[in-house]
Amino acid sequence: MPRFLHTADWQMGRSYSRFDTEDGAALVEARFQAIEKLAQLAKEHHCDAVLVAGDVFDAQTVSDRTIRRVFNATQGFAGPWVMLPGNHDAALAESVWTRALRLGAVPDNVHLALEPTLINLQPQGLAILCAPLMQRHTYGDLTDAFSGYDSAQGLIRVGLAHGSVQGLLSDDIDATNPIAADRAEASRLDYLALGDWHGTKQINPRTWYSGTPEPERFRNNDAGNALIVTVTEPGAVPEVIQIPTGRYQWHQWRETLSVESDLDQLLQRLQALPESSVLDLRLEGSITLAGEDRLLSALSVAEARFRSVRCERSGLQLEPTDDDIQALKADGYVGEVINTLRQQQQGDHSEAARDALAILAGLLKDQDQGANQ
Amino acid sequence: MKLHRMRVEQLRQFRKPFVLDNLQPGLNLIHGPNESGKSTLVRAIRAAFFERYRSTAVDDLRPWGDSAAAPTIELDFEHQDKPWRLTKSFLQRKRCDLTIGTDSYSEDDAEEKLSELMGYQYPKRGISKAEHWGIPGLLWVEQGTGQDLEQSVEHAGDHLKSALNSLVGEVASSGGDDVIEAVRAQRDSLLTGTGKPRGDYLQLDKDRIQHEQDIAELNDRITKYQEQVDRLGKLSQDFDRVEAERPWDDARRQLEQTRERHRQVVQLEQQQNQEKATLAQLQQNQRLLQQNRDHLESVSKQLAARKAELDKAEQALSLAEQQTPALTKGLGEAKAAYETAEKHLKLARLLETRGRLEQDVQRLEQRKQTLTQNLTKAREYQQQVDQARQQVRENRIDADQVKQLKKTEHQLAEETIRSRTIATRLSWQLEPGASLTLNQKLLQGQGEQQLLEESSLTIPGVGTLAITPGGGELASTRRRLTGLQQAFDEQSKALGVDSVEQAENRLAAFDSARRALTHAEELLKTVAPDSIDQLVAEHREVEGELQAATHQLQAMARPDKTSPVPAVVEAEAAFTSASQVLDKAEVDERRHQAELLTRKQARDSAKAEWQRLADEEQNPERQQQLKQLSADLTDIERQTTRLQASVDQRERDIRDARPDLLRQDIERYQNTINNLLQTQEARGRELRDIKVRLEAWGAEGLEEQLNEQQAELEQCSRRYQELHRRAQALDLLLTLLTEKRQALTRRLQAPLQKHLNHYLSVLFPQAKLEVDEHLRPGTFTRGAELGQMAELSFGAREQMGLISRLAYADLLLEAGRPTLVILDDTLVHSDQDRLEDMKRILFDAASRHQILLFTCHPEKWQDLGVPPVDIQALKEGAGGAAALT
Structure with missing residues (x-):
């Protein structure tokens, strides 16, 4: 009763430009931990093998250190690993794989499917049909070849490929590297392990995208999982268990504030997020000076709590209430300036006016506090 | 605000209470001489307001030497229809009481009320200074500071503005200027004065560009890397394919075939060359044989020619021989003619010689005769000469001595006569x-x-x-006479004469003899020019010649007079002609002989030639040779023809094989093989190179670096954007704040300007004084004159200062603020005219404000229209309340 762990799209070597250096480093680190976690899972679930469906590396020329660390991270599982080159780490004449081999970084239990082949894992009862990408982009279905591979009697036929299943995924996925939707059936596969789509997705009972084990984008649906697949015997419908592996949850919120309660609601949601969150917040609408105070204070707390918080407020207008202005004690021409800035927020220089207003409010508040002290 | 009364006690020279009462709402002129306490009163008013009652720094208020004094000031004034009374004691009794209407305040409360009313501050400690004085500092002018307006306005600043705010219904913003300063400071940390980025902002921009460059560079290298990877893939494929196909083997086979064909052609060419050499040899041989035959055949032809030549020479010889007899005969005749002519000539010459000899004899005989005659005559003449010469010898006398003698005789005679006369x-x-x-x-x-x-x-x-003769001269005459006599005697003796007559006679005889000699000698010379001996010799000579000629003539044969003898000249001509004819004949003869010889030789050599050839022609060996040669030639011609045909055939074969193309083919195939091998080798080399290069590049982790760089760039850009936004916002904010503040200031300036113009028109009708943003009088214009107030003369500045202060007072009055004006000995630098104008201004201002004018020159101000208050008088009549009359 062969059982294996299906994963893909590790994208090792990627860094996170949108984050502060510290956060970016932590997110990179989390990806290495994800591999360790996969090894751990494979061990815990008594898997016979780990299949990685492409894009182990994010690029061909990652550093030697990254290469070594990736293979080091597999140590937790001593069974066979089969790694498939994807579009990011295609098996070119010179590739990250040839470098890894040259470095001597590849452990014996890790099989690199650098050319279209069938890897016989007889002891594990598995025949792995590999369709590696040999070029950066291909326009033909590499899995066509699977039909021609005859596996030994009694072995579970598992296809391993990287690309877009035709006609099923949304159009913004690369149209290159196509894979026929009925590949499993057409090539008599018990299971087709796919990579390239970063969220976990079932195409049909025998065809799955595992998704990336550690999320690295805000957009993906259901990223951060691994699949434990059990096929009782050749031809049997595989049993697929989805196990979360992600360290961080990525959230992207687009909110419009118009009334006071909108802010309350936002702050409550913020409060409810777990600490392992990566948050991207973009606020629009308007806010009072008092409201902005509360917001900034809440964001300050969130920054300390969460892995990363980024909040884009340039679209959020400051609408000081009379109370606000009263509180600022902005009399005379300073008061006039505040009014002018409030008006300009509606005009062409809205961003500058908004910022100017915030700065002025800050100064006046400081002044007031200084005076009170 | 109207001050009604002030009272001071225990204050400097006012040890006793002093009251200044009955102060008027308008102008008050308070005067007194120096030291009378005028300034003390001013100080008292200032102290009452500015100094804190509990201040310990007001010792100057204490009367001199009175440590127990408690300087006290009491002021009664009215403001906003309410009576105010302020009582303030310092030092020994520190107190402050203020009643406003029915309200009472004391201590600090009282002082707060006062400062609020007047608009000034208290010092935190110590004595009150100009910066604390606020509005009163502006309106209360201390002695000698009337011109220093700027400081006062600055110190009055906020009070003035807040007073003005209420006037124009604006709020100047409390602390607005601080905000501006803060904004400016923040903006300036990001932007330069001209709005260019600076500091971090600038650095970020630079960093961003640097990152972009780095990224571009990395991208470049990654692109190169990928190109190399692609190249590697392509190369590996090509290499493997070519290695399997081995296209050079095919080329090698073709090369071998072509080489074989080429070898055959080369062989043909060698044979061809050999045969061509043989052919050439044959042809050469043939040419030689032909030459031989030609030579042999030519001998007969030559023999005929030689024969013709021989005949021609014979003919020429016989022709010459025929001429010989004629020539010999001519020569004989010429010789005979020559001999005859010669005989004739000899004869003619003999005759001619004989004739000449006969003439000589004749001439010599005549000569001999003449010489004989001459000789006779010469001997005769010689005798005459000898005689004359004898005569001369005998009569020889010196003519001069005779003359001298005659002279002496004459003198002697004269002297004798003279002696007779005196004797x-x-x-x-x-x-x-x-x-x-x-x-x-x-x-x-x-x-x-x-x-x-x-x-x-x-x-x-x-x-x-x-007898003794007398007379003086007698002695000398006698001596002279004696002398003369002696001389005469001596001379006579020398001449050998006795008298003068004798002497003269002798002289005459001498001359005659000399003449005879000369004559005889000349005669002699005519016949014997040289000498007689010569003549004799000549005669002898002629005689000899005659004898010789006669002998010669007698010896000469007598010519035969029978045959005619031609003249010598004719004989000579005939001889010459005959001689020439003979010469010519002889020359012709010699030439003919030479010609003859030459022709004979020519004939002989021609004959020899002919003979040689004739012998050769007749040689039988030669006939044999000729026959042999013809046979050989025929044989050689046959051989040549055969060989030529073979060579031509082979030539065609070689041409058809195109050896040049074959050679090119060989080169082509060789090149092809080399190229194929080299290309493959190069491919292998490039493969290795690329692999090595890619290994090196791959180890750099370029894409990971790129990721990191991009991350940095993004952070940098983000930070830059933040700062950019902040800079924009600050710039906007600063602009707005400044604009608004300026707008406000301009609104505040207007009323002040109005009041200032009011006074200025009195003082300088054509002038303008503009108020700047700090509400200070700034630019001053008068006609073409333009400048700052600070540049005016001291007097003018003081006047300007005063009218500005009055303008402020007007402004404050409008704003409902108290406006007490105190002037301490002001306008001391003004001339009479200006002072007059200022008085009008003061009088006008006094209709709105209470003015206390302290002076020690009351006479200058007597036309102010108000009664002066004399402090001195008040003091003297004081003690209690002094009434003003």
């Missing part, structure tokens, strides 16, 4: 026979004698008479 003449006539002896000389008869010397005359029988 004593003694004449006598003696009886006959009577004698006398004079100087022993006997005198008789009659006579006379001149006596020149003492003489003695003896008369016989009588005695002797001594």
Whole structure:
């Protein structure tokens, strides 16, 4: 009763430009931990093998250190690993794989499917049909070849490929590297392990995208999982268990504030997020000076709590209430300036006016506090 | 605000209470001499307001030497229809009480009320200074500071503005300027004065560009890397394919085939060359044989030619021989003619010689005759010469000496005559026979004698008479006479004569003899020019010649006069002609002989040639040779034809095989093989190179670096954007704040300007004084004059200062603020005219404000229209409340 762990799209070597250096480093680190976690899972679930469906590396020329660390991270599982080159780490004449081999970084239990082949894992009862990408982009279905591979009697036929299943995924996925939707059936596969789509997705009972084990984008649906697949015997419908592996949850919120309660609601949601969150917040609408105070204070707390918080407020207008202005004690021409800035927020220089207003409010508040002290 | 009364006690020189009462709402002129307490009163008013009652720094208020004093000031004034009373004591009794209407305040409360009312601050500690004085500092002018307006306005600043705010209904913003300063500071940390980025902002921009460059560079390298990877893939494929196909083997086979064909052609070419050489040899041989045959055949032809030449020479010889007899005959004739002519010539010459000899004999005989005659004559003439010469010898006398003698004689005669004239003449006539002896000389008869010397005359029988001639010259005459006589004698003796006549006679004879000699000699010369001996010799010579000629003639044969003899000239001409003819004949003869010889030789050599050839022609060996040669030639021609055909055939074969193309083919195939191998080798090399290169590049982790760089760039950009936004916002904010503040200031300036213009028009009708943003009088214009107030003269500045202060007072009054004006000895630098104007201004201002004018020059101000208050008088009549009249 062969059982294996299906994963893909590790994208090792990627860094996170949108984050502060510290956060970016932590997110990179989390990806290495994800591999360790996969090894751990494979061990815990008594898997016979780990299949990685492409894009182990994010690029061909990652550093030697990254290469070594990736293979080091597999140590937790001593069974066979089969790694498939994807579009990011295609098996070119010179590739990250040839470098890894040259470095001597590849452990014996890790099989690199650098050319279209069938890897016989007889002891594990598995025949792995590999369709590696040999070029950066291909326009033909590499899995066509699977039909021609005859596996030994009694072995579970598992296809391993990287690309877009035709006609099923949304159009913004690369149209290159196509894979026929009925590949499993057409090539008599018990299971087709796919990579390239970063969220976990079932195409049909025998065809799955595992998704990336550690999320690295805000957009993906259901990223951060691994699949434990059990096929009782050749031809049997595989049993697929989805196990979360992600360290961080990525959230992207687009909110419009118009009334006071909108802010309350936002702050409550913020409060409810777990600490392992990566948050991207973009606020629009308007806010009072008092409201902005509360917001900034809440964001300050969130920054300390969460892995990363980024909040884009340039679209959020400051609408000081009379109370606000009263509180600022902005009399005379300073008061006039505040009014002018409030008006300009509606005009062409809205961003500058908004910022100017915030700065002025800050100064006046400081002044007031200084005076009170 | 109107001050009604002030009272001071225990304050400097006012130890006793002093009251200044009954102050008028308008102008008050308070005067007193120096030291009268005028300034003390001013100080008292200031202290009452500015100094804190509990201040310990007001010792100057204490009367001199009175440590127990409690300086006290009491002020009664009215403001906003309410009576205010302020009582303030310092030092020993520190108190402050203020009643406003019915309200009472004391201590600090009272002081707060006051400062609020007047608009000033208290010092935190110590004595109150100008910066605390606020509005009163502006309106209360201390002695000698009327011109320093700027400071006062600054100190009054906020009070003034807040006073003005209420006036124009604006709020100046409390602390607005601080905000501006804060905004400016923040903006300036990001932007330069001209709005360019600076500091971090600038650095970020630079960093961003740097990152972008780095990224571009990395991208470049990644692109290169990928290209190399692609190249590697392509190369590996090509390499493997070519290695399997081995296209060079095919080329090698073709090369071998072509080489074989080429070898065959080369062989053909060698054969061809050999045969061509053989052919050439044959042809050469043939040419030689032909030459031989031609040579042999040519001998017969030559023989005929030689024969013709021989005949021609024979003919020429016989022609010459025919001419010989004629020539010989001509020569004989010429010789005979020549001999005849020669005979004739000899004969003619003999005759001619003989004739000449006969003439010579004749001439010599004549000559001999002449010479004989001449000789006779010459001997005759010679005799004459000898005689004349004898004569000359005998009569020889010197003509000059004769002349000298004659002269001496003449002088002697003259001297004798002179002596007679002076001498004593003694004449006598003696009886006959009577004698006398004079100087022993006997005198008789009659006579006379001149006596020149003492003489003695003896008369016989009588005695002797001594006669001594007189006269002076007598002695000298006598001496001269003696001298002359001596000379005459000597000369005569020398000449050998006795007298002059004799001498002259001899001279005449001498001359005659000399002439005869000359004549004879000339005659001689005519016949014997040289000498007689010569003549004799000549004669002898002629005689000899004659003899010789005669002999010659006699020896000469007598010519035969029978045959005619031609003249010599004709004979000579005939001889010459004959000689020429003979010469020509001889030359012709010699030439003919030479010609003859030459032709004979020519004939001989032609004959020899002919003979040689004739012998050769007749040689049988030669006939044999000729026959052999013809046979050989025929044989060689046959061989040549055969060989030529073979060579031509082979030539065609070689041409058809195209050896040049074959060679090119060989080169082509060789190149192809080399190229194929080299290309493959190069491929292998490039493969290795690329692999090595990619290994090196791959180890750099380029894409990971790129990721990191991009992350940095994004952070940098983000930070830059933040700062950019902040800079924009700050710039906007600062602009707005500044604009608004300026707008406000302009609104505040207007009323002040109005009041300022009001006063200025009195002082300088054409002038303008503009108020700046700090509400200070700034630019001053008067006609073409333009400048700051600070640049005016001291007097003018003081006047400007005062009218500005009055303008502020007007402004404050409008705003409902208290406006007490205190002037301490002001306008001391103004001239009379200006002072007059200022008085009008003060009078006008006094209609709105209470003005206290302290002065020690009351006479200057007597036309102010108000009664002066004399402090001195008040003090003297004081003690209690002094009333003003």
